[in-house]
Structure formats: C-alpha cells, structure tokens
Amino acid sequence: MSAAGTGVVVVGGGQAGFSVVQALRGAGYEGPVTVFADEPRLPYQRPPLSKKAHTEPEGPDVDLVPESFYRERDIDLRLGEYVAALDTAACAVTTGSGERVPYEHLVLATGARNRPLPVPGAELAGIHALRSLDDALTIGRALTTARDVVVVGGGFIGLELAQVARASGARVTVVELADRLLSRAVSPQLQEHLRERHERDGIRILTGTAVERIEGKGGQVHQVVTGQGPLPADLVVYGIGATPRDELAREAGLAVDDGVIVDEQLRSVSDPRVFAVGDCARHPHPHADGLIRLESVQNAIDQGALVGRRIAGGAAGPYESLPWFWSDQGPVKLQIAGLRASTDEVRVVPGDSDTPERLAAYAFRDERLVAVETLNWPAEHLAARRLLQQDTPVSPTDLAGSTLGALARARRTKEVRA
Amino acid sequence: MPIVIFELPDGTQRKVTADSGTVLMQAAVSNGVDGIVAECGGNASCATCHIYVDERHGERVGPPNDVEDEMLDFTAAERRPTSRLSCQVQVSDALDGLVVHIPEEQV
Numbered sequence: 001m002s003a004a005g006t007g008v009v010v011v012g013g014g015q016a017g018f019s020v021v022q023a024l025r026g027a028g029y030e031g032p033v034t035v036f037a038d039e040p041r042l043p044y045q046r047p048p049l050s051k052k053a054h055t056e057p058e059g060p061d062v063d064l065v066p067e068s069f070y071r072e073r074d075i076d077l078r079l080g081e082y083v084a085a086l087d088t089a090a091c092a093v094t095t096g097s098g099e100r101v102p103y104e105h106l107v108l109a110t111g112a113r114n115r116p117l118p119v120p121g122a123e124l125a126g127i128h129a130l131r132s133l134d135d136a137l138t139i140g141r142a143l144t145t146a147r148d149v150v151v152v153g154g155g156f157i158g159l160e161l162a163q164v165a166r167a168s169g170a171r172v173t174v175v176e177l178a179d180r181l182l183s184r185a186v187s188p189q190l191q192e193h194l195r196e197r198h199e200r201d202g203i204r205i206l207t208g209t210a211v212e213r214i215e216g217k218g219g220q221v222h223q224v225v226t227g228q229g230p231l232p233a234d235l236v237v238y239g240i241g242a243t244p245r246d247e248l249a250r251e252a253g254l255a256v257d258d259g260v261i262v263d264e265q266l267r268s269v270s271d272p273r274v275f276a277v278g279d280c281a282r283h284p285h286p287h288a289d290g291l292i293r294l295e296s297v298q299n300a301i302d303q304g305a306l307v308g309r310r311i312a313g314g315a316a317g318p319y320e321s322l323p324w325f326w327s328d329q330g331p332v333k334l335q336i337a338g339l340r341a342s343t344d345e346v347r348v349v350p351g352d353s354d355t356p357e358r359l360a361a362y363a364f365r366d367e368r369l370v371a372v373e374t375l376n377w378p379a380e381h382l383a384a385r386r387l388l389q390q391d392t393p394v395s396p397t398d399l400a401g402s403t404l405g406a407l408a409r410a411r412r413t414k415e416v417r418a
Numbered sequence: 419m420p421i422v423i424f425e426l427p428d429g430t431q432r433k434v435t436a437d438s439g440t441v442l443m444q445a446a447v448s449n450g451v452d453g454i455v456a457e458c459g460g461n462a463s464c465a466t467c468h469i470y471v472d473e474r475h476g477e478r479v480g481p482p483n484d485v486e487d488e489m490l491d492f493t494a495a496e497r498r499p500t501s502r503l504s505c506q507v508q509v510s511d512a513l514d515g516l517v518v519h520i521p522e523e524q525v
Contacts, residue, residue, distance in 0.1 A: 026452065045459045060448065061440075069450040297457060302525075326463050335463060379488035382465055386492050409491060 006031055008311055009093055009101055011083045011248065012109035013037020015046065016278025016300035018064050020107050023308025025073040033075045034101060036093075039132060040080035042067060047297060050130055050160040051328050053168050054140035058133060086252040088271050105273055105311050108249060108260055109304065112242035112279040112295060117152060121214030126221035127236040130157060139237055143168040146235035150224045152211055154181040156327040157239030159194070162203050163330030165237070173204040173231050175211055175224070186336070187346045187361045190373050197332055242295060244280040257282060259293040264318035266307050275311075277303035286320045287339045287370070296325045322389050324381075331357070335381035338363070338371030338388050347396065349403070351377065362399060369394035372404065383408040420514035424451045425472075427522045436509040442518070443467040443505035453520035460505040462486060466524040467504040468493045472517035476500055479507055479516070495521030 008024060010017045013035055021033055037043060044062040060066060070077045078095075085094040092102045114129040116122065128139050139161070143149070149165040151158045154176030165172045174181075180191045181198075195205055210227045214236060223230045244259040254270040255261040259282030261269050266283060268274040276283075278300040282293045302321040310316040325336040340346075344363040351358025360380050363371040372384035383404040387394050390411075398407060422445055424432045436445035446454035446467070455466035462485055471479045479502060482490060486506045490497050504518070 047459050061444065063448075065450050066448055072450070301455075301457060326458060326461070328461060328463075333461075333463065378463055378465075378485060379492060381463075382489055382492035405488070405491065 006102075006104050008033050008105045008107065009083075009103040010035045010107045010109055011093065012111055012278070012280075013039065013043045013077070013079070014109060014111045014278065014300065015043075015064070015297055016111070016304045017107070017109035018043045019301045019304025020109060020277060020308045021070075021073075021075050022065075023305040024312050025075065027309045027312035027314040029308075029312035031104070033073075035070075035075060035077050036081050036083050036095065037077065037079050038082040041133065042077075042079070044133060046131075047326075049133060049136040050157050051164070052140075053143045053164050054133075054136040055144060057137060062133065083248060086248050088252050088254070088274065091273060103273070105275065107304075107307055107311075108246075108268075108274065108276040108280055109278050109300075110245035110248065110280045112244050114239070115241045115243060117211070117214075117238045117240065119211050119213050121216060121221075124214055124216040124221045125219050126216075126234060127214065127238070129238050130161065131242075139235075142235045143170065146170045148232045149173070149235045149237065150175060150231050150233040152224075152236060152238035153240040154178070154183075154205065154207065155239055155241070156182065156185065156329075158237075159198065159329045160327060161237050161239065162198065163201065163332075165235075166201055166203055167330065170235070171204075172202070173206060174198070175209050175226055175231070176205070176207045177210055179208045181205065181207065184342075186334070186373055187340060187344075187348075187363065189346055189348045190334075190359070190361050190375070193359060193375070194329070194332065194334070198329070201330060242279070244282075244293060246276075246280055249274070249276070249280075257291075261291065264320075265310065265316075266303055266319055275307045277307050283319060285323075285339070286318075287323070292339075294323055296323065298324050322385060324385055326381075331376075333376050333378065335374050335378065336371065337381055337384040338369075340371035340373070341365065344370060347399075360403070362404075364396055367395050369399070380405050387411075420509060420511055420516070422509070422513060423515075423517045424454075424469075425517060425519045426451075426453055427520060436513070438510050440509050441505050442469070442507040442509055442513075443503075445509060446504060451520070453524065454504060455524040456505060457525075458505075462489065462503060462506060465489045465493045465503060468495060468521050468524060469502055469504045469507075470498055470519040470521065471500045471502055472519060473500060475516050475518075478512055482506065493521070494523040494525055 042063045082096045083093045149170040151162045151174045246256045249260045250256040260276035327334045340363040358377040359375040361373040374381045434449040458464040
C-alpha cells in the first residue's frame with residue numbers, strides 16, 4: 001500500500017477513458033487525474049466515422065467535449081503520449097518518453113485494434129481499415145475518385161462503409177467469408193432482410209467467399225482475387241473484426257484472455273488497483289453465461305461511468321447495464337437491445353403499410369423476451385430498452401398482436417395509477 | 419450568434435453560445451453542459467438528449483417531428499408537453515435567449 005501514489009491514471013483517450021474522467025469529476029473526485037491518449041487530438045466520437053465520407057479534416061463537432069472541459073476540471077490530458085509499461089508492484093506507469101507516473105488507481109481503457117487482412121497483397125496502396133479519424137479521411141478522400149470498391153467483411157463497419165461508398169457513386173462489392181452477413185451479430189431473419197435491402201441499393205454481396213489474394217499494378221491495388229473469381233478494385237476497405245489492446249496488462253502479469261479479465265466491479269481479477277473498461281475488458285454480465293467482451297459506445301460509456309463513480313467513492317453496484325447497439329447502414333437504422341443467443345426463439349414482426357421500412361425481431365428464451373433487433377424503428381428500440389431493464393418479464397403472449405411500444409405505454413399508465 | 423440557457427435540475431443555469439445551423443444538443447455538448455448525454459451523437463437513436471423547453475418559449479421551438487414524437491414516449495425522465503430531443507432542434511437566431519430545462523435522468 002505504501003507504494004501507491006495518489007490519483008487516477010487512465011490509459012486511453014477514447015469514449016471509455018473519457019467517460020471515466022467525466023464521471024470522476026462529476027462525482028466530486030478531487031485527486032489528480034491524468035489521461036494518456038495516444039492520438040495527438042482531443043478525444044472524439046467514433047461512430048460518425050463510418051456513416052459518411054469524410055473528405056475534410058473534421059472540426060470540433062466530432063470532439064466529445066472541447067478542450068476547456070478538461071482544463072476547467074483540472075484533468076491532465078496528455079495527447080499524443082502513450083504508456084509503454086505498467087509496474088503494478090510499484091503502482092506506476094512508464095510513458096513512451098520514459099516518464100514515470102505513479103497512481104493510486106489505474107484504469108485501462110486502451111480499446112481495440114483492427115484485425116489485419118491476412119492475405120498476400122494486403123500491403124498494396126489503396127487498401128484501408130477504419131478506426132481513427134485519419135483513417136476516415138483517407139477512405140473518404142479515396143472515395144472521391146474510386147470507381148470499384150471492394151469491402152472485405154460483411155459486419156457492421158463493412159456494411160456501413162459499403163453504403164457510404166455506394167452513395168459516392170462507386171460500384172461496390174462486399175465479400176464475406178461466412179455464409180451470412182453479420183453472422184453472429186444479428187438473427188438469421190434479419191441477416192436475410194438486410195442482404196435484400198443492401199442488394200436493392202445496388203450493392204453486390206458475395207457470402208461464403210474467401211479473399212485469396214490482392215493484386216496490384218505499380219504498387220496500387222488492381223484486383224481482389226476471391227474464391228468466386230477476380231473483382232476489379234481501385235479501393236479496398238476491410239472490417240474483419242478487432243482484437244483488444246491488452247498487451248500492457250499481459251506484460252504486467254495481469255490475467256488476460258482476449259481482453260483484460262475483470263470482475264463484476266470491472267476490477268482486474270489480478271490487482272484491485274487496476275480497472276479495465278470498454279473494448280479491452282472481458283467481464284461478467286448478468287445476461288450472459290461466462291465472460292463477455294463488448295465493442296460498443298454504450299458499453300464504453302456505462303463501464304467508464306461506473307468505474308469513475310466507484311473510484312470517487314460514490315454509489316456503484318456491479319456492472320449490469322443493458323447492452324444496446326446501433327448501426328446506420330445507408331437508409332437502414334439497425335438497433336439492438338439486449339443479448340441474443342443463437343438458441344433463442346426469434347419472432348419477426350414487420351411494420352404496417354404506413355411504415356413498410358420498419359421491422360422488429362424479438363428474441364425469447366424460456367418464454368421471456370431477452371433481446372430485440374429493430375430496423376428504422378427507434379421508438380420500438382427504446383421501448384425494448386425500458387422493458388428489458390424492468391423486472392416484469394415480457395412473454396410471447398404479452399406481445400401477441402401488439403408492439404413493445406404499446407406494452408410499455410400500458411405498463412407505464414398502470415404504474416402511474418397504482 | 420444566439421445565446422441559449424440550459425437550466426440543470428438543481429436550478430443552476432448555464433448560458434452558452436450556440437451556432438446557427440447546428441442543433442441544440444451540439445451547443446450543450448460543446449460547452450460541457452452536464453445532463454445532455456447524447457450517446458448516439460445526434461442521430462435520433464437514443465433519446466439521451468431529452469430537454470424540456472421552457473413554457474414561455476414553446477412556440478419558438480415548435481413541435482417534435484414524427485420519429486422524435488414516438489421516441490419521446492420512452493425517455494428516461496417523464497414526458498411533458500414541452501419535451502423535445504435536443505439533437506432535433508435546429509439553432510437559429512430566432513432562439514436567442516431560449517431557456518431549456520434538463521431532466522433528472524437521461525439513461
């Protein structure tokens with residue numbers, strides 16, 4: 001204990017790290033707070049990066065908050081500085097420039113990195129993945145001249161980028177190794193629906209198709225060779241998943257298994273002075289069997305806020321926030337509330353004739369609603385979140401011939417009357 | 419540029435300059451106003467930027483759009499006749515001096 005310094009050190013300047021410091025100061029924490037953010041720019045929102053073509057450097061609109069926020073709250077925001085090593089015995093981190101910074105509490109909010117494309121030719125010019133604002137700018141600028149775009153990976157990022165590329169007028173092909181789009185992320189019913197929707201917009205989709213290699217001309221990408229033949233390409237973007245940035249924890253001897261392993265308080269199971277939040281944390285959750293790792297804005301915000309409040313000494317129970325997620329794929333706004341398992345029973349309800357673009361897929365486990373996927377129906381998504389957070393279960397009978405919106409309104413009225 | 423006043427649940431006020439052509443949510447977030455969460459970044463997806471327009475100013479702001487109207491039934495804090503999602507309120511010079519109230523809960 002005597003080795004401990006004072007204050008909180010947060011490693012990572014993304015949504016999760018920001019959420020930690022916002023909650024710390026919001027809950028009245030008065031000790032020193034230092035954030036190491038390896039990008040040389042104020043922490044910013046990532047979701048907008050894949051929803052439109054970014055051709056000019058973004059202004060302050062994408063910043064999570066302005067610089068004054070950190071200054072007024074006495075938060076030492078170290079932009080462009082990374083943490084190179086962690087010494088848990090001495091309770092100190094060492095930065096890339098060799099500075100040693102002691103801590104009383106350490107929060108790892110290091111995020112995730114894109115899986116590299118494991119094929120010959122992946123080093124050619126014109127092949128990009130998206131994670132940072134710089135990546136978004138590179139892709140956005142390439143799209144101003146690209147005519148044939150190949151998107152490798154039919155996940156959320158891939159489908160969002162496919163629609164962005166289509167909107168800039170390019171011919172777009174999505175190549176997905178699995179037999180379905182979004183194979184683990186959404187129910188099979190929704191996978192089919194989304195495929196049709198994207199194909200209707202002129203996006204060609206090849207599932208069950210491997211990329212074998214990428215070929216170039218003069219160092220620039222020229223074609224993508226797939227199991228179904230070659231595809232011309234002057235731009236390739238890939239989104240084939242991400243891996244947690246957990247090496248700092250691993251090298252320090254903390255328990256790591258595809259993410260820093262934490263308990264229900266989001267503390268490292270190896271060291272009570274170390275927390276992990278956001279994409280890099282593998283944690284228990286009341287809605288899941290075993291440990292899970294979630295890559296979402298909701299998870300980053302809620303986990304960061306919980307740890308910030310806990311360190312500040314405020315009330316904070318175990319982490320049990322309802323997971324929710326969204327993906328804007330061109331004209332389709334996909335939202336998910338709750339955690340669906342592949343064995344759940346799914347019932348699909350389309351919108352009525354006034355709202356044909358809507359769709360909801362309700363997942364039941366043991367006759368109890370556990371997750372809801374919606375297309376272009378934010379009100380039903382919000383109703384799902386309200387109902388899934390309450391103790392009263394929703395059964396298939398409750399929902400028969402109705403919507404969660406109607407059910408939530410009815411239950412709210414009942415509460416008020418009671 | 420219009421000045422907008424955000425009143426927090428505890429009664430404290432934050433006076434901020436909003437940029438015409440942006441949305442009210444952006445003015446709150448850019449100025450670090452507590453209580454406007456805006457998890458989805460302004461996409462009318464999450465209803466965490468809920469506000470109550472001051473009753474004296476309701477007509478200047480106008481009614482919610484259809485999608486917003488439906489979403490307002492499921493905000494964390496109770497819906498009132500003056501409820502709006504601040505990501506759907508366009509800022510213009512006509513809003514100068516506007517007072518909006520921030521609810522107790524957003525999430």
